[in-house]
Amino acid sequence: MKKHEIMHWQIIQSEYIHQESWLTVRRDRVNLPNGSTIPNYYVFEYPHWVNTIAITKASQFILVSQYRHGLQSINYELCAGICDEKDITPLYSAQRELLEETGYGYGHWQQFMVLSPNPSNHNNLTYTFLATDVEKISEPHLDETEDLRVHLFSLDEIKSLLMQGKIIQALMAAPLWKFIATYQQKEI
Amino acid sequence: MKKHEIMHWQIIQSEYIHQESWLTVRRDRVNLPNGSTIPNYYVFEYPHWVNTIAITKASQFILVSQYRHGLQSINYELCAGICDEKDITPLYSAQRELLEETGYGYGHWQQFMVLSPNPSNHNNLTYTFLATDVEKISEPHLDETEDLRVHLFSLDEIKSLLMQGKIIQALMAAPLWKFIATYQQKEI
Numbered sequence: 001m002k003k004h005e006i007m008h009w010q011i012i013q014s015e016y017i018h019q020e021s022w023l024t025v026r027r028d029r030v031n032l033p034n035g036s037t038i039p040n041y042y043v044f045e046y047p048h049w050v051n052t053i054a055i056t057k058a059s060q061f062i063l064v065s066q067y068r069h070g071l072q073s074i075n076y077e078l079c080a081g082i083c084d085e086k087d088i089t090p091l092y093s094a095q096r097e098l099l100e101e102t103g104y105g106y107g108h109w110q111q112f113m114v115l116s117p118n119p120s121n122h123n124n125l126t127y128t129f130l131a132t133d134v135e136k137i138s139e140p141h142l143d144e145t146e147d148l149r150v151h152l153f154s155l156d157e158i159k160s161l162l163m164q165g166k167i168i169q170a171l172m173a174a175p176l177w178k179f180i181a182t183y184q185q186k187e188i
Numbered sequence: 189m190k191k192h193e194i195m196h197w198q199i200i201q202s203e204y205i206h207q208e209s210w211l212t213v214r215r216d217r218v219n220l221p222n223g224s225t226i227p228n229y230y231v232f233e234y235p236h237w238v239n240t241i242a243i244t245k246a247s248q249f250i251l252v253s254q255y256r257h258g259l260q261s262i263n264y265e266l267c268a269g270i271c272d273e274k275d276i277t278p279l280y281s282a283q284r285e286l287l288e289e290t291g292y293g294y295g296h297w298q299q300f301m302v303l304s305p306n307p308s309n310h311n312n313l314t315y316t317f318l319a320t321d322v323e324k325i326s327e328p329h330l331d332e333t334e335d336l337r338v339h340l341f342s343l344d345e346i347k348s349l350l351m352q353g354k355i356i357q358a359l360m361a362a363p364l365w366k367f368i369a370t371y372q373q374k375e376i
Binding site for chain 2: 006007008009017018020022023025028030032033034036038040041042043044065066067068069070071072073074075113114115116117118119120121122123125126144145147148149162165168169170171173174177178180181
């Protein structure tokens with residue numbers, strides 16, 4: 001017997017159970033192709049997110065560290081943020097966030113990767129950019145709730161941090177490992 | 189002036205605003221080290237998750253494809269699941285999920301990576317295992333709401349799927365890129 005095609009689910013009813021700037025939860029009642037029903041399927045709605053592998057002219061990688069309350073731990077991260085409504089493109093968001101959080105800018109930018117935080121329950125994507133030859137052009141401008149440090153690491157140090165589990169956020173580990181897999185036999 | 193250490197936030201009040209098997213949301217009122225307060229900080233509580241890079245004796249990588257309602261798209265994925273309360277270890281969960289979803293088992297297993305889906309608002313981790321020399325030992329046993337396909341791919345095909353953005357879930361792309369970065373000059 002030939003297997004049937006995988007089908008999309010059909011939304012029968014949909015409502016927001018929570019709508020706040022940092023948490024929007026939609027509850028869908030869905031019919032599955034096999035005839036069964038899931039009465040309460042929850043989807044988190046978010047704007048798209050961005051992060052950046054930013055490398056200076058001296059081949060130093062710019063990471064930040066900050067406290068993260070979900071895991072209640074302090075982690076090394078790529079500079080990251082959300083696409084504000086007024087941002088014209090994800091590239092603009094990424095450049096804005098890098099300048100605000102680290103004071104670095106200029107350089108050469110390209111889109112490097114697109115990922116989903118979790119396609120089962122997030123409706124958004126994360127765009128990763130690769131920025132080379134960036135330069136320090138100002139001091140960071142942080143929000144009142146932001147308390148972060150800027151760090152410069154060599155590629156060998158980045159590999160070591162990844163291997164030690166000190167860059168633990170999947171949306172950041174994935175592009176860094178892709179960078180290593182793609183560029184390790186090339187000049188950066 | 190020496191910069192102060194990054195401090196943890198202090199939880200002043202904490203309550204669950206939603207508690208269901210697939211969605212547990214905690215709302216914390218937190219004090220920040222700089223004196224400011226965030227009245228509503230939301231954390232998703234989940235059990236730990238697992239996924240597996242499973243490779244057959246013929247060096248074929250086992251992926252699954254299924255509809256994902258957050259993105260409303262059909263994606264290629266590593267076999268993955270959650271750590272049930274009755275599972276004795278994450279390894280056990282990963283072996284159980286691989287057998288249930290694909291019918292593959294046996295082989296040699298090692299923990300390969302630990303990631304966070306999002307340390308800012310998830311309290312759980314994802315354990316990735318590397319399973320080599322796995323064998324087909326039964327038919328899949330799927331839940332009523334599961335409709336998935338099992339696929340066998342070569343490493344070159346995996347690289348191609350990653351480059352085309354067809355393996356988009358960050359918790360799966362990260363270990364696959366790590367595998368490629370780590371093993372591409374070695375025998376698998």
